[in-house]
Amino acid sequence: MVDFRMTKEGLILVIKDYTSTEEVINALTSKLTQMSSFFTKGDQIILFVENHAKHAKDIPMIIERIRDFGLTVVKILIGNESEGEITVSGKLNIVKQDETKSGTKIVKRNLRSGQVIIHSGDVILAGNLHSGAEIMAGGSVVIFGRAEGTIRAGLNEGYSSVIMAVELKPSLIQISDKISHEKGLDGTPCVAHVRAGRIVIERWNDIHFDEEVVK
Amino acid sequence: MAKTLVITSGKGGVGKTTIAANVGCALAQMGEKVCLIDADIGLKNLDVVLGLENRIVYTIIDVVNGAVSAKEALVRHKILRNLYLLPASQIATKEMVSPDDMKRIVSDLEKEFDYIIIDSPAGIERGFRNAVAPAEVALVVTTPEVPSISDADRVIGLLENFGYPDEKIKVVVNRIKPKMVKRGDMLTKEDIETTLALDIIGVIPDSEEVIIATNKGIPVVLNGASLSRNFENIARRIKGERVPIEEDIKVAESGGIFGIFKGFFSRKRGEGR
Numbered sequence: 222m223v224d225f226r227m228t229k230e231g232l233i234l235v236i237k238d239y240t241s242t243e244e245v246i247n248a249l250t251s252k253l254t255q256m257s258s259f260f261t262k263g264d265q266i267i268l269f270v271e272n273h274a275k276h277a278k279d280i281p282m283i284i285e286r287i288r289d290f291g292l293t294v295v296k297i298l299i300g301n302e303s304e305g306e307i308t309v310s311g312k313l314n315i316v317k318q319d320e321t322k323s324g325t326k327i328v329k330r331n332l333r334s335g336q337v338i339i340h341s342g343d344v345i346l347a348g349n350l351h352s353g354a355e356i357m358a359g360g361s362v363v364i365f366g367r368a369e370g371t372i373r374a375g376l377n378e379g380y381s382s383v384i385m386a387v388e389l390k391p392s393l394i395q396i397s398d399k400i401s402h403e404k405g406l407d408g409t410p411c412v413a414h415v416r417a418g419r420i421v422i423e424r425w426n427d428i429h430f431d432e433e434v435v436k
Numbered sequence: 437m438a439k440t441l442v443i444t445s446g447k448g449g450v451g452k453t454t455i456a457a458n459v460g461c462a463l464a465q466m467g468e469k470v471c472l473i474d475a476d477i478g479l480k481n482l483d484v485v486l487g488l489e490n491r492i493v494y495t496i497i498d499v500v501n502g503a504v505s506a507k508e509a510l511v512r513h514k515i516l517r518n519l520y521l522l523p524a525s526q527i528a529t530k531e532m533v534s535p536d537d538m539k540r541i542v543s544d545l546e547k548e549f550d551y552i553i554i555d556s557p558a559g560i561e562r563g564f565r566n567a568v569a570p571a572e573v574a575l576v577v578t579t580p581e582v583p584s585i586s587d588a589d590r591v592i593g594l595l596e597n598f599g600y601p602d603e604k605i606k607v608v609v610n611r612i613k614p615k616m617v618k619r620g621d622m623l624t625k626e627d628i629e630t631t632l633a634l635d636i637i638g639v640i641p642d643s644e645e646v647i648i649a650t651n652k653g654i655p656v657v658l659n660g661a662s663l664s665r666n667f668e669n670i671a672r673r674i675k676g677e678r679v680p681i682e683e684d685i686k687v688a689e690s691g692g693i694f695g696i697f698k699g700f701f702s703r704k705r706g707e708g709r
Contacts, residue, residue, distance in 0.1 A: 331633045333593030334586055349633060351589050 223248045225256070226269075226307070231295075233267045234287070237302050242279050246286055253290045262291035269307060273299040278376040278395070281359045285341040285377075297339075324360075332356070332370065341377055352392055358382070364389075371395075372413075380415040389413065389422060396420055438471070438549040440542055441674065442571035443608075444595075446587030448558030450579045451610040454646055454655075455667070456555040457485040459575075461657040462664070462671035464519035468550040471510065473522045473541070475567035476557035477533060480524035486513060487653025488521055495525035500537045506544040515658060520549075530562045535569030542570035551674070560594055568595060573604050573674075575637060579611045580623040585631055592632065606637035608670065613642045614685070625685065638670035639684040 222245060226233045239245045253260075268283070270276060284294050300309040324342035334353025338344055343360035346368075354370035356362050359377030364386035373395040375382030380397055389405030394413050401420035405411030410425035443456045456472060464470045474482040477496065483489045494509035499522070506522065513519040522541070542552055556567030568574060574595050578588040588607065595605055609628055616622035625639055645661040657664040665683075672679045 333596065334590035336593045336597075351593075351631070352586055353590060354593075 223252045225252075231265065231267055233269050233298070233307075235269045235302060235307065236271065236276075236283065238272045239276075242282065245276075245279060246282060249283060249286055253287070253292075257290065260290065260292055264292050265295045266292050267296050267298060268294045269298045269300070269302075269309070271300070271302050273297075277357055277373060278398075281339050281341040281357055281376055284339065285359075326358075331366070334370075343382075344374075350386075350391070361385075375415075382414075384413040385425070386411065394420055394422075438542075438546045438552045439573065439674075440546070440552040440554070440571045441573045441575060442475075442554040442556055442568050443575045443577060444556035444564060444567060444591055445558065445577040445584070446560060446564075446591035447578075447584045450577050450584055451640070451646075452558070452577050453481045453485050453555050454650060455575070455577055455608060455610065455640070455670075456553050457482060457655045458657045458664075458667040459670050459674070460519060460551075460553050461486075461513075461516060461655045462668045463551050463553075463674065464513070464516040465657065465668075466671060466675070467518070468675075469518045469548070470551045470553065471520045471522065471545055471549045473538075473552060473554045474524035475533075475538070475554050475563060477524045477528050477530050477563065477566075478526065479557065480526055482555050483511070483521060483523045484653060485650055485655065486521060488513065488523070489653075492523045495523050495528070496541070497525040497528040497532060499541055500533050506541045507548065530557065530566065533566050535566050538566045539570045560591065564591075564594075568598055568600075573606065574600055575606050575608050575670075576632075576634075577608045577610050578628065578632075580609060580617075580628060582623075585623070585628060589632055592634065602634060605634055606673075607632055607634050608637055609639045611642040612639055625681070636681055637673050638666060639681060640666045 222237050222239050224235045226235055236245060270280065287294055298309045300307065325345060326338065326340040326342065327345045328338055329347040331348040332338065332346060332350050332354040334351050337355045339357045341359035344356055344358040344362045346356065346364045346366065349366040350356065350364055350368040350370040352369040357373045357376060361382045362372050362374045362384045367388040367390065368386035369390050369392065371393045372384050372391050374384050375397040382396055384394060384396065387410050389411040394401045396415050399415055399420050403422050405422050406424060411422050412425055412428045413420055413422045443452050445452050460470050460472045472482060474480050483492060488511050491511050494504045498504050499506050499509050510520040510522055545552060554567050554571055557563035576588050576591055578584045592605055607628065609625055613622055617624050625636060629636055643663050645656050645663050649656040649659060649661065657667050669679045669684055
């Protein structure tokens, strides 16, 4: 499931299709522990994820775990793996921005089609999220701008995460495992959150959370 | 030292080659020494639009293989004597050229020219990478249609990743239909500007003149069409002149005989300055 390959480009960590998140995290942890003497702090590796669309929500967690071992992921490749042959179909285009100590990532730019922010904590985007762009956040997502792309929040933290945007018109919203195609109202900031087991989008002014969710 | 521009779009058929040819001609008419490079290897068109297809001896592939120097492969335009073309090969493929080859070719030509304009192929694969590698300014062409704009957005994102700052990426809106815009049936220049969050360097109306001119192999700038004004405005803005974008729209809206008259009048005035 988890394997290392040495290539011209560098060391690739291959993660093949798997069933559960715990399974892959455990396998990753044991593999990295096993090889801990091989790496030095700050080593760069390339991550290859098979069937990335299905496992999108795990990618922040996988990166986080790799980082726990003092390694940095320089790029994420996507594609297929069969009989030891890797077919790379593309590269997830990660927007690089410095980490903040509080665990919140702040990105000050417009995120264009094909660009992705992947972060294990909360994400603040000061700019527009164009259609075709994507945010994958472990926590909540706040967008000071027009949000037309894909927003995945709560991938680590679950239903307590919220998505807020000045103009919330995303092509897809995901909070933890809940998915919605709904769009916010015109000309007013909106908030998407999970209430009673489904994603609801409400005007910023009349938002209220379930107590259970707030906790 | 030449200023190197790339004309790209992502989506095909939006008018990259026509714009490359006409902006190149407009700059050459203004007295600049211009070199056009056709980076669409395997599907060359720029030579046909310029009417130079029968004058090609060497192509970019010969330059890459080291058979001739970049200067030797250039084809001189028959009317504009300070416009040159580095043609693409029809029988080669884009994989035969690398971004480093393109950089080398441009650095060889740089000293000889004022402007180098690279016509990029559609798509975001090797051909696109080849075309954008040596340039410092990118003109992204889009038509006022959603698929074209979303492809333009993707391309702009890629250009950012290649290290282009936002102020070096300009948008050209092609094939706008002023009547449809007025009726509210077409995306306006402002819509595109807000969607892409970048400056627009030119607006070109939809026109039959372009089709006629392209088939004849004489760019519209050279046959005095009303549209030539729009291309000249883009050329001026590339040169750093301040030409308000409203001028393009005025030309687009007036069109017809009046447009030709006005275009002629303003041109005369332009020369007087």
